[in-house]
Amino acid sequence: MKLSQSVIAVSSAVLALVSAHSYAQDDAIKLGFAGPLTGQNANLGKDVELGAKMAVDDINANPPIIDGHKAKISLQVEDDAGDPRQATQVAQRLVDAGVKGVVGHFNSGATIPASKIYYDAHIPEITQSSTNPKYTQQGFDTAFRLVANDSQLGSVLGKYAVQQLNVKTFAVIDDRTAYGQGIADEFLAAATAAGAKLTTRQFTTDKATDFRGVLTAVKADAPDVVFYGGMDAQGGPMLKQMQQLNMASKFMGGDGICTGELPALAGTSLQSRKVVCAEAGGITPEYQAGMDKFKERFKQKNGQDVVIYAPYAYDAVMILVDAMKRANSSDPAKYLPYLKKTDYKGVIGETRFDSKGDVKDATLTLYTYGDGKRDSLGVQH
Numbered sequence: 001m002k003l004s005q006s007v008i009a010v011s012s013a014v015l016a017l018v019s020a021h022s023y024a025q026d027d028a029i030k031l032g033f034a035g036p037l038t039g040q041n042a043n044l045g046k047d048v049e050l051g052a053k054m055a056v057d058d059i060n061a062n063p064p065i066i067d068g069h070k071a072k073i074s075l076q077v078e079d080d081a082g083d084p085r086q087a088t089q090v091a092q093r094l095v096d097a098g099v100k101g102v103v104g105h106f107n108s109g110a111t112i113p114a115s116k117i118y119y120d121a122h123i124p125e126i127t128q129s130s131t132n133p134k135y136t137q138q139g140f141d142t143a144f145r146l147v148a149n150d151s152q153l154g155s156v157l158g159k160y161a162v163q164q165l166n167v168k169t170f171a172v173i174d175d176r177t178a179y180g181q182g183i184a185d186e187f188l189a190a191a192t193a194a195g196a197k198l199t200t201r202q203f204t205t206d207k208a209t210d211f212r213g214v215l216t217a218v219k220a221d222a223p224d225v226v227f228y229g230g231m232d233a234q235g236g237p238m239l240k241q242m243q244q245l246n247m248a249s250k251f252m253g254g255d256g257i258c259t260g261e262l263p264a265l266a267g268t269s270l271q272s273r274k275v276v277c278a279e280a281g282g283i284t285p286e287y288q289a290g291m292d293k294f295k296e297r298f299k300q301k302n303g304q305d306v307v308i309y310a311p312y313a314y315d316a317v318m319i320l321v322d323a324m325k326r327a328n329s330s331d332p333a334k335y336l337p338y339l340k341k342t343d344y345k346g347v348i349g350e351t352r353f354d355s356k357g358d359v360k361d362a363t364l365t366l367y368t369y370g371d372g373k374r375d376s377l378g379v380q381h
Contacts, residue, residue, distance in 0.1 A: 028074040029066065029330045031056070031320060032094035033313075034104035034114065036082035040206070040233035043261055043307060045106055048128055049077060050302050051310030052103050055317035064325045071330070073321060080105055082206075084113045084178075091117040099123060100330045101320040103313055107231075108132035109178040115143050123332050124339055126319060128312035131255065131280050132182040136356040142336065144353055146312045146319075147280035148362035150179075153254050154186020156364060156380050157227075157278050161187075161252060162194035165276070167224040171199050171249070173214060173238075174229035175206040183254040184229030191227075199223045206230060211238045212245065219247050231256040236265020243269035255280040260307055263372045272370045279308060282363030282379035287349045294347045315346040 033052045036045035056075045063070040076097055080087040087110035094102060095117060102118055102125040105111040111130035118125045119140040126144045127135065133149045161167040170191055174184035188198060199221035202214040215238070218226060226242070226249045228235055235257035242251065251274060258277035263270050283291045294314070295306050322344055327335035344351045352360045366377035 028072040029321075029324070030074045030076055030097065030099050031317065032076050032078065032097070032099035032102040032104070034078045034080050034087065034090045034094065034102065034110070035106040036110070037077075037079035039081045039083075041082050041106065041231055044129075044231075044259070044309070045079070045082070047307035047310045048104070048106060048313035050298070050304075051128075051306075051313035052317050053077075054298065054301060054310075055314040059317070059321055064321060066321075066324045066328060066330055068328065071324075073317075075317075080110045080114070082107050082110055084109050087111070087114040088117060090114065095121040095123060100324070100332055101125070103128065103316040103320070105130065106309075107177065107179050108135060108182065111135055112138075112178055115140055118142050122336075124320065124323075124336055126316040128316045129255070129280065129309040130179070132178050134178070134182070136358050141340070141357070142332075144339070144357040146316060146348065146351060146359055147255075147309075148364045149280075149358060150183040150186045150254070152362055153278050153280055153364055154183050154188075155190045156366070157252055157254070157276070158187045158190025158192075158196075159194050160276065160366060161191050161225055161227075162196050165225065165250065167191065167196050167250075169197050169199050169221065169223045170225040170227055171218040171221065171223040172201045172227045172229070173204060173211075173218070174201075175204055175208075175231070175234060177206050177230070179254075179256060180206065180229035180231075182229070183256075184227060187227050187229070187252070187254075196224075204230070204234065206234065208234060209237060211241050215241055215245055215247065218249075219245055223249050225250045225252050228253045228257060232259045232262050232265055236262055236267075239266040239269040239275070251275045253277045255308065258308070258367055258374070260305060260374065262374075263369060270369050270372070273368045275369050276377070277367055278380075279365045279367060280362075281309075281312060281348060282365040284349055284363065284379060287347070290347055311347045315344070315348050315351065318346055319344050319351060 078090040091114035108130040174180040323339035
């Protein structure tokens with residue numbers, strides 16, 4: 001009899017644990033993450049994935065009260081490979097999985113087509129890095145961005161080229177993606193308006209490795225600057241091939257090339273101060289200590305340095321959950337109005353959104369490279 005009671009007691013305890021575990025799993029608020037975890041930009045995608053996961057871990061260490069009880073957050077991670085078609089498939093998969101909000105996608109070419117799917121499902125999406133202005137010009141009230149857009153990036157870079165680098169002539173190359181073409185268009189307009197002359201515009205792809213034909217056409221006009229609209233995976237080899245062709249032009253680009261990986265990709269062609277680029281975000285002095293602490297924690301946790309946008313993905317998760325806390329609901333229809341009224345002070349600074357979903361008072365940071373690492377030229381508004 002005693003044995004039977006013991007068995008019953010143990011069995012009941014096991015069932016209780018299983019039930020509690022099942023309840024915890026079912027009760028978790030599921031967020032989605034999408035980015036390029038394979039392909040040429042996988043290093044950038046992994047960087048933001050780790051930032052998002054770090055936020056989830058921090059939240060779950062001290063669960064917030066949402067829907068009237070302590071809430072755990074789970075993160076469904078999907079790889080879109082930076083491809084527009086795959087991005088829409090990933091978006092539908094996240095919608096079907098019942099996510100309550102999405103962090104991502106990474107590049108504009110993936111983010112823009114995916115945003116329609118989230119909008120139709122009434123699921124808020126915060127991109128930590130997509131910069132094409134079209135993303136927030138579609139009229140989707142579920143679309144939000146944490147960084148400056150291409151209009152701001154291109155304008156600052158174009159003016160800087162003419163006013164600070166004394167550029168008289170420039171060439172433009174872009175990879176024909178939504179991001180690359182968009183930022184190249186903005187740079188061209190700003191540099192031309194500031195008084196510089198376009199010598200030629202050339203095109204490549206985001207899969208190319210040989211740029212000698214394009215660069216030979218550019219070299220013929222000996223421009224002061226070559227502006228590249230694209231990513232570091234092409235920007236690095238392009239710099240090497242410019243060196244092989246004995247091109248003296250400076251090299252400029254947006255946040256796609258402005259990474260910690262560029263020195264390794266460009267090798268000895270990355271001569272001191274030859275490259276000027278802009279990161280679509282900037283940390284003002286009062287938030288620098290917090291950013292430094294985040295980077296230290298990130299490296300301790302993940303065994304690698306922040307590439308670029310991990311802090312922005314971290315804050316994107318925090319901002320979604322903050323809106324849910326204020327609404328006391330994980331229902332997107334209920335917390336979306338609170339998300340629109342966000343005033344959140346996080347790792348990247350203070351985040352507030354305008355009526356389109358763009359971040360107010362966006363900052364960006366100009367960089368050059370020296371001794372194999374990035375050197376800041378200052379934060380711009």
